[in-house]
Amino acid sequence: MVDSVRGRALLLGGTGAMGSHLTRMxxxxxxxxxxTSRSNRSSDNPRVSYVRGDxxxxxxLTDMLSQGWDVVVDxxxxxxxxxxxxxxxxxxxCRQYVFLSSYRVFADSPVIDERSPRLLDVSNDAGYLATDEYALAKARQEDLLKTSERGNWTIVRPAITYSVGRLQLCTLECGDWLTLALAGHAVPLPAEMLSRQTxxxxxxxxxxxxxxxxxxxxxxxxxxxxxxxxxxSWTEVVRIYRSLLPLEVRKVSLNAYERACGSPWQCRYDRMYNRVMDNSKVLAATGLTxxxxxxxxxxxAAAAVDTLRRGTPTPAGMRRLGRLDRLGGGLFGPAAYMQVASASCTGYAKYLAGRLMG
Known part of the structure; x- marks a missing residue:
């Protein structure tokens, strides 16, 4: 660790897959x-402190920002x-505000770089544009920064980011698909999506x-x-996971999958696109290769091994888990369900309700 202090950095909500690494760096x-974190956290690093709050x-937020910062990462x-x-x-x-946007702002393009068209600017789907769905919200917030009177912002757009406990499979986080897979249940996925590049x-x-x-x-x-x-391709991602754990995939229609997941937008306007990224601009700016x-x-593979060692995360929602399990042809009995992370009698009732209602 260097002895001199470069400055003061505030990370808003910085305890996740990216923020925890950035804090250490x-x-x-x-x-x-x-x-800032919504839960109590402590640090044994004298240069790192956590403040509980939303x-x-x-x-x-006003109290935190009033303390004056060199950099704020949001x-x-x-x-x-x-x-x-x-x-x-x-x-x-602050002197520099770093805004976490997303590659999902972009429309379908053979190769995506910073100049590629965004969904907000080219979509003709009036129903979609009437929402503030994640990709549209991020694009609108980018525009607010770009039209502000200040120029001290930096926009960064991660693609899908994985880490321990965060292993995506199409639109599913591992709390859902890993719970099903480890129980020997098939994971339902759209055949068309499995062929797409990610x-x-x-x-x-x-x-x-x-x-x-x-x-x-x-x-x-x-x-x-x-x-x-x-x-x-997502098929290749399945192969990587399957090399480490039992993973049976049941191919289903896109419409059925969207209904089970509960929202069509991420499926239609992200995972059903081939997402091939050009990162040459950030490599040039950072000196990385x-x-x-x-x-x-x-x-x-390494993240999957560490995730299995630490235990399966909680499913995103028990009703959704039930809908996915029905689509995959599985059923948790009461005893088997109680092995699911954060299982409870109320949770099992929600799981059954989701499975029965489809």
């Missing part, structure tokens, strides 16, 4: 790092209206790229796709 590089609470998920209300406060609180990046590599952009004058007023350029980033085959 910034502290190692000489930053004093404060991280940055969506305006009073809490991992929060905002509605567009909420972000509009706090955008100026975020920008005025870009998956280790959370530590995303954090590394962001850490190299922090306090970079060249990065002010710029946007970067922070990801690997390596890509593979593709060989500095983890190969997805190795990284996913």
């Amino acid at each position: 910034l502290a190692r590089d000489g930053w004093n790092v404060t991280v 940055a969506h609470d305006r009073r809490f 991992f929060m998920v905002w509605s567009t209206d909420a972000f509009r209300g706090v955008c100026d406060s975020l920008l005025s609180s 870009t998956m990046t280790w959370g530590g590599d995303v954090a590394l790229m962001i850490s190299r952009l922090v306090e970079s004058k060249r990065a002010l007023g710029e946007d970067y796709d922070v990801c690997t350029s390596r890509h593979q 593709e060989s500095d980033l983890a190969d997805p085959a190795d990284g996913l």
Whole structure:
């Protein structure tokens, strides 16, 4: 650890797959790092402190921003209206504001770079555009930054980011698909989606790229796709997982899968596209090369091993788990269900309700 202090960094909601890595990297590089979290956390690193609170609470956010920061990295998920209300406060609180957007803002393109068309700008789906779905919200918030009077922002767009306990399979997080797979139940997935290309990046590599952009004058007023350029089909992702654990896939229709998941937008306007990324801009800005980033085959396998060692995460929702299990042809009996993470009698009733209602 370096002795001199480079500055003070605030990470809003920075305890997830990217934020936890970024906290360690910034502290190692000489930053004093404060991280907001909705749960109590402690640190044995003198350069890292945690403050309990929800940055969506305006009073809490105002108090945190008023302390003055060199860098603010924002991992929060905002509605567009909420972000509009706090955008100026975020920008005025620091010398550099790093906004976590998403590669999902982009429309279907053979290869995606920072100049590729966004869904917000080219979609003709009036029903979709009337929503504030995640991809649209991120794009609208990017526009609020770009049209602000301040230019001290940096937009970063991760692609799918994996880490321990965060292993995606099509639109499913591992709390859902891993729960089914380890119980010997088939995981329902759309046949069309399995053939699509996806870009998956280790959370530590995303954090590394962001850490190299922090306090970079060249990065002010710029946007970067922070990801690997390596890509593979979802069928190949299945193969990687299957090499480490029992995973049976049941191919289903896209419509049935959308109903079970509960929302069509991520399926139609992301996972059904071939997501091949060009990361040359961020590599040039950070001095990194593709060989500095983890190969997805190795990284996913390592993250899966660590996830299995630590235990399966909680499913996203018990009703949804029931709908997915029905679609896959499985059924948890009462005793088997009680082995599911965070199982309860109420949860089992929700699971059965989801499975019966489809």
